[in-house]
Amino acid sequence: MQTRRRSGARSRRLTGAAFLAPLVVYIAVFFGYPLATNAGMSVREYTAASFYTGEAPFVGLANYARLLGDPLFATTLANTALFTAGSLAFQFGIGLALAVFFQRRFPLNGLLRSLLLVPWLLPLVVSGTVWRWIYDQEYGVLNQALLGLSGAVEEATGLAFLGSGIAWLSSTDLALASVTAANVWVGIPFNMVILYGGLQNIPRQLYEAAELDGAGPWQRFRHVTWPLLRPVTAVVLMLGLVYTLKVFDVIMVLTQGGPANASHTLTTWSYQLSFTELDFGAGAAAGNVLILIALAFALVYLRSARTADEGGAR
Amino acid sequence: MTRPAPPRPVPALLAAGLLTAAAACSGGGGGGDGDASTLSSLDYNIAEPQNTATEEMLEACADEAGVTVEREELPRDQLMPRLLQGASQQDLPDLMLIDNPDLPQVAATGALVPLEEAGVTIDGFYPSVLEAGTHDGTLYGIATGVNGLALFYDTEKLDEAGLEPPETWEELRSAAGELTDGDTNGLAFSAIGHEEGTWTFEPFFWSNGAELTQVDSPEAVEALELWQDLVEDGSVSQSAVNWSQADVKDQFVGGRAAMMVNGSWQLPVLDGEDVEYGVVPLPVPEAGTDPATPMGGEVWAVARSGGEREAKAVEVLQCLVDDDNMTEWAELNAYVPGKEGLAGALAEEDPGMAPFVESVPSARSRTAELGADYPSVSSALADAVQAVLAGDATPEEALSQAQESVPAS
Incomplete structure (x- = not known):
């Protein structure tokens, strides 16, 4: 009897392992191996010649020291933080506002909502190219509109607020903000869709009850919508953070990290180190810094999700 | 949906790291065997008319050398990653067309054939054109034509x-x-x-x-x-x-x-x-x-593969940079032929080319120092x-x- 039970348990364990195996193999091959290779590369002097000769002398943390000593490191780190924080704040804020707005019933609601998805459906290279046109200093539609407006204001008041087109992408002060704005536009639909889904799950009765208790629209949002949306909010922000940290295409199409590195983030810088300067060791090190940052945030998220779960179970 | 499915942040966040590792994985094409009847070639002339012209020139030169050439062409920015991939598996194409400032990177691996040792004749070339195919004093690449x-x-x-x-x-x-x-x-x-x-x-x-x-x-x-x-x-x-x-x-x-x-x-x-x-x-x-x-323009180079195969590839290269091919290539692309005599003739024929021809003798290799x-x-x-x-x-x-x-x- 006992042996039977034991063998039953063993076969259950084996079945479990068999189910797990494909996943483990998948993760090991597609994530474990590249990660380990990347980590290995980052402690070696890995150049173009290393690919052929296989010789990449071990240099310890020299690549990391080189990165930290590079004045560009502080710039790209700050850029990455600003780009990510700016993108997340506006994508989430505007996405949430739109989601709340579309909760109301009005004609063409469904059509408008699907139209807002378009930015999400476009390949990033296409959106990037379109934004490049919009931002063009000489004949981009943004500057044309601003100059037209300025002209109209001048006619009315005699004062123009703009003499010539603004260098959205070719000024070191504005490039990062311009790139961030384009990325916000790309990210709004994602935020809106997920938050809209979350809103649909909030029981109507709660709003009715709140209304009966005399809660105004702001109070209903503050005390019903917001707390009940919290789990969805956490997911949206976490996914958004990861997506934004790794944004590459939008920046490459718009500015390639320029002018004068003003819009480089860790992703584009890692690419430049590896594939333009062919210093693969330093490029791998920059990529690893990015992974560490994302990992730190992922841990914070997992922790908070766990506490929320435990709280809910009680 | 009572609780959102847990996100899986790990795959997404690895993407950035994968980027740098990507060049190391996977490989492809090319021939590494000792068979000398089929050579492989890699270039980035994907636009017309260069695409067809490259194909035809390679074919004609391969015929002359009694081999066939399998040509692979890629966009410009994928060529170096592809070469590095090939290099990591000791499997470079026999013939490759490389942008001249990239040549030292490839030559530094030791994977290229020193052309003068291999018996390639370089009579009549502008010294400045040869300079652009030289790394550490050794000639590894020859340009059909140059630009400026x-x-x-x-x-x-x-x-x-x-x-x-x-x-x-x-x-x-x-x-x-x-x-x-x-x-x-x-x-x-x-x-x-x-x-x-x-x-x-x-x-x-x-x-x-x-x-x-x-x-x-x-x-x-x-x-x-x-x-x-x-x-x-x-x-x-x-x-x-x-x-x-x-x-x-x-x-x-x-x-x-x-x-x-x-x-x-x-x-x-x-x-x-x-x-x-x-x-x-x-x-x-x-x-x-x-x-x-x-000095702008691409150079043809040959990968070390030893013996017959390498000799055939060198033969094809010598043919690619002969007078006829050079003139044809120059006219097609508005490049300056790498040989002084041919360039002078072209300048007389086409005044638009004259300023470019004039600039070649004093043109500088970007990687010389x-x-x-x-x-x-x-x-x-x-x-x-x-x-x-x-x-x-x-x-x-x-x-x-x-x-x-x-x-x-």
Whole structure:
């Protein structure tokens, strides 16, 4: 009897392992191996010649020291933080506002909502190219509109607020903000869709009850919508953070990290180190810094999700 | 949905790290076996008519050598990653067409055949053309044709303003100023943040006597000051920091620029457009100074594979750079033939090519001094140019920052 039970348990364990195996193999091959290779590369002097000769002398943390000593490191780190924080704040804020707005019933609601998805459906290279046109200093539609407006204001008041087109992408002060704005536009639909889904799950009765208790629209949002949306909010922000940290295409199409590195983030810088300067060791090190940052945030998220779960179970 | 499914952040966040590792994984094509009847070849001539011409030339030369060639072609930016992949598996294509500033990177691996040792004859070539295929004193690559930069001008706009094409920096600055009017800039050039921007700046940098080993010299500062002045005058749009050379050509064709710095390969493109233009050598600091444009163009190289296979590949290479192929290639692409005699004949035939032919003897190899260190210096120099044009730094500041990327010799 006992042996039977034991063998039953063993076969259950084996079945479990068999189910797990494909996943483990998948993760090991597609994530474990590249990660380990990347980590290995980052402690070696890995150049173009290393690919052929296989010789990449071990240099310890020299690549990391080189990165930290590079004045560009502080710039790209700050850029990455600003780009990510700016993108997340506006994508989430505007996405949430739109989601709340579309909760109301009005004609063409469904059509408008699907139209807002378009930015999400476009390949990033296409959106990037379109934004490049919009931002063009000489004949981009943004500057044309601003100059037209300025002209109209001048006619009315005699004062123009703009003499010539603004260098959205070719000024070191504005490039990062311009790139961030384009990325916000790309990210709004994602935020809106997920938050809209979350809103649909909030029981109507709660709003009715709140209304009966005399809660105004702001109070209903503050005390019903917001707390009940919290789990969805956490997911949206976490996914958004990861997506934004790794944004590459939008920046490459718009500015390639320029002018004068003003819009480089860790992703584009890692690419430049590896594939333009062919210093693969330093490029791998920059990529690893990015992974560490994302990992730190992922841990914070997992922790908070766990506490929320435990709280809910009680 | 009571609780959202847990997100899986790990795969997404690894993507950035994968990027750098990608070059190491997976491989492909090429032949590594001892069979010498089929050779592999890799190039990036994917646009017509170059695509067909390359195919036909390879085929004809392969026939002559009694082999067949399997050609693979890729976009320009995928060529180096593909070569590095091949190199990591000791499996490079037998023949490859490499952009000359990239050659030292490939040659430094030791994977290329030294051409003179292999018996390739180099009679009649411009020394400067051979220099561009040389790494550490050994010839590894030969160009069918080379290209360079010159000043293109809109004939109509210059006539209207009553101006002659500028020959010196001073004339360039004043002409560009006079030609600037409303929507039209006097001059356009590419100051994009990578090699394309650096190579557009190099003729100004070198003709003033600056050297890539000392990028913060007073001569270098002066050259950058010229560019800074042109942008501050409003003669060149600040958007130049985001323009590739193709964008610059579009500005010129669209009538948004009266003059442009661009390469000979734009000649066939411009002939297909509705624009009257002329071409002159790039202006120099003072009348009588020698121009010094960077040598542009691709070189054919052969991978080491030993024995018969390698010998056949060398034979095909020798045929690719023979007089007939060289002339055909030059006419098709508006390249300057790598041999002096052929280039002279072409200049007489086609006056548009004359300024480019003139520039070849004094054209400089970008990698002569720095070799495999060139890419990082080029990148730093492009950054310095951008910082100055964007109004972020003075030329002195920007260039002394760039000097930090120059390896101490």
